[in-house]
Amino acid sequence: MAKITLDNLAHSYLPAPKGPEDWALKEMNHVWGDGEAYALLGASGCGKSTLLNIISGLVHPSQGRILFDDEDVTSRTTAARNIAQVFQFPVVYDTMTVHDNLAFPLRNRGASAQYVAERVQTIARMIGMEDTLNRKARGLTADAKQKISLGRGMVREDVSALLFDEPLTVIDPHMKWELRTQLKALHHEFGHTMIYVTHDQTEALTFADKVVVMHDGRVVQVGTPEELFERPAHTFVGYFIGSPGMNLLEARVEGNRAIVDGTEIPLGADYGRPGGRVQIGVRPEFVRMGADEGGLPVRLTRVEDVGRHKVVRCDHDGTQINAIVAEGADVPADLSRLEFAPAAVNVYSDDWRVAPKSPAEEAA
């Protein structure tokens, strides 16, 4: 296992990049801890696959270095980097048994027969395929084949890192649950450094210790699921994480209050008087249906019953504001006010979060 350092890393697919739009990956410096599970999360084209391919050695970066522990591996081939990879679609040897598929990476490196036998058993148990070890892989379902791919990715204990590229795409929702739980348990048990690329926020948040949110070739935030949810560092994180995402409103901020079209919204801390384009952001989970007097005036447009809760969609002067309310909650047809929990309101200036003046209050 290894710590991974991205040192001044940047990449362009063009031979002579000029403006920032020519860079698929803009300059970044990060250190990812040994034995931690990271998810790279972002929309198509955000640069997450480019970054993964640089880490695996499939792409040589235009600029900067990549270190495993403190060793520079920038110029090493994929094979020389001592990593295991699992891809979007299953990669298995159809003519081999499940057992031999799992044993392949170990035998390749000359592991003893006894070690191979033990290790394959352990992995087979983890992926729930002990009963099918002697079957040929041919004819198994896509789910089963992807489990073999996951198992083969995990089988070596001595890899520097495990890289997953959208590994659950072809899997049914119910099976996704099972595989994700197994991956999580595997990480808990073996403590590999894991990097998991996905566009699915649920997968990213539930899998990772730290989620790396990417947007437009940049890392906009590295944080725990809780941090990304409660304190999105960038409006993109607010929008991209959460379903529906964070509500954003143009505002003027004066200390511990925001003014939105003449309505005063109390804030949980003193934010001073930020400049630039100022917005406040509040997640639908922290929006309440208000009484007649207080709160932001809105018009109810739609109520969606999502089963475990309802999404109340409203309009404030052309801006959509969503609230999440309980499964059994009554949504009055003449709903006209929404209130925000002050401590859950974040302030943004030119899309980046403004830190409050009184950090003690933020911690509370």
Place this chain on the structure above:
Amino acid sequence: MTLTLEGVSKVAGGEVHIHPTDLTLEAGTMNVLLGPTLAGKTSLMRLMAGLDVPNTGRILWQGKDVTGMRVQDRAVAMVYQQFINYPSMSVYDNIASPMKLSGKSKAEIDAAVRKTADLMQLSPMLDRRPLELSGGQQQRCALARALVKDAGLVLLDEPLANLDYKLREELRAEIPKIFEAAGSIFIYATTEPEEALLLGGNTATLWEGRITQFGSTPVVYRQPADATTARVFSDPPMNFLAVTKSGARILFGDGQSTAALGPMACLADGEYLAGFRPNHLELEAPDGEIMAFDTTLSVTEITGSETFVHLDHHGERWVGLIHGVRALEPGSDLRVYLDPAHVYVFETGGALVAPASYAQAA
């Protein structure tokens, strides 16, 4: 406008794809086919469209038998999971293409294309080619082509499955509005319960080639007719436990028991299957009558706003979805609670005996 299936079945290569099915769909409705891969969603759609001919039964369109009629001769539009557009044509010509054969005037076609493009938010991109668009825009182009010809029957086979999560979320919110504006019969296949709920309308749950239930989407969700429907229409999956009703008590196999509360109070003595959804499991005992279970925590997953707890209850695997972020140690013992109003009771064979009482109130 109605589409009726009467005893329609399909067998291919000795395997039953669709068991005999009766179903009637009305004009201006959104009908979701919900089920896992291989449940028969695509097979059923192909029969409805006329791409396949059933082995038994009849398909009626407005009461007229169309069973053997070719798809070309029916008023049908279909959208697939893969975005299918003509790459060398502009978005405008792509959308217009189904109308070119219809013999409509240029002005009529132009009006229809612009109206549909507006609805699908493609108006600024009419001169571009599909490959210059994002994935979401490409699929909107394919959707526009299905809508423009005003087909009476529009079939959508997992149309958002290949899109990014966020795009999917946005299109899901848009699609019901579009459908409300059109008057056609819409049929939408998906593997995801949440997608069915967001689309609303009616849902048919499918399992192994059979429609297990058909009705208004929230009703099927809250009042599943059997354990299979409940399982298909729940993500994370519904939790189950085998119980015995004996007098005023509910016994669990391991010597535990609780008072027979809620829907269980008035059951005859005997064996049952109790089911509850993950979001109804609680970590703190709420007020009132409550059931408690001792479990072992295997894994937790935190989404930022919620925590999934994966539990072992004497060999049964349960999932709980708890509000807020909980720091809990895997491997530890965890006592969990359940309001009996949230419990569904099934016969051991799977048929619903008593719906959760909260669902009847809702």
